[in-house]
Amino acid sequence: MLGKLEQPEIEALLSRQVIGRLGCHAQGTTYIVPVNYVYKNGVIYAHSGPGKKIxxxxxxxxxxxxxxxxxxxxxxxxxxxxGTFEEITDIAEQEQTMQLLIHRVMPLVEHATDHPSHGITANEYDIGDKIDLIVYKIRIDKVTGRFEHH
Structure with missing residues (x-):
């Protein structure tokens, strides 16, 4: 049976997952890339180094x-x-967002020191100043959900 997800099921799926696919489009090019994220109150929070998607x-x-x-x-x-991409420039909001991401992602990391390049590690000193992290949010304007099960 195919069907539509209701809003509570949509919220649950967005909250439960930790990897999503971000699609962006500029100057005639479409780009889709997986990202780690946290969903909270209608907003997707994520971070990235400088690059194509940013x-x-x-x-x-x-x-x-x-x-x-x-x-x-x-x-x-x-x-x-x-939704709409918004870069987070306020230091306090950046820190809060990174804490959300760290608390959500760290339980899924096999070794606590494996991912300092993503700014997600058990030890803040592992990160150093090796990467210029860009913290951002996506304010959701519209959402749909579908399912299939037998």
Whole structure:
């Protein structure tokens, strides 16, 4: 059976997942990339180093975001959200966002020191000043969800 997810199921799926696919479009090019994220109160929070997706979102802040939970080809849930990219420049908000990300992602990391390049590590001194982290949020304007199960 195919169907639409109701808002509580959409919220649950967005809250439960930790990796989503971010789609952005600028100057005739579309780019989709997986990102670690945290969802809270209608907002997706994430971070990145400088690169293609940040450049594109700065040019065109309208983005699309997708998450799914696939058990098999006939049992899955998927959410697609459309929203607006906003770079977080306030230091306090950046710190709060990084704390949200660290608390959400760290339990899924095999070794606490494995990912300092992402700014997500058990020891802040592992990060140093090796990377210029860009912290951002996506304010969701519209969201849809679908499912299939037998």
């Amino acid at each position: 450049e594109m979102m700065r040019k065109n802040p309208k983005v699309c975001f997708e998450v799914d939970d696939i058990k098999n080809i006939f049992s899955w849930k998927s959410v697609i959200a459309w």
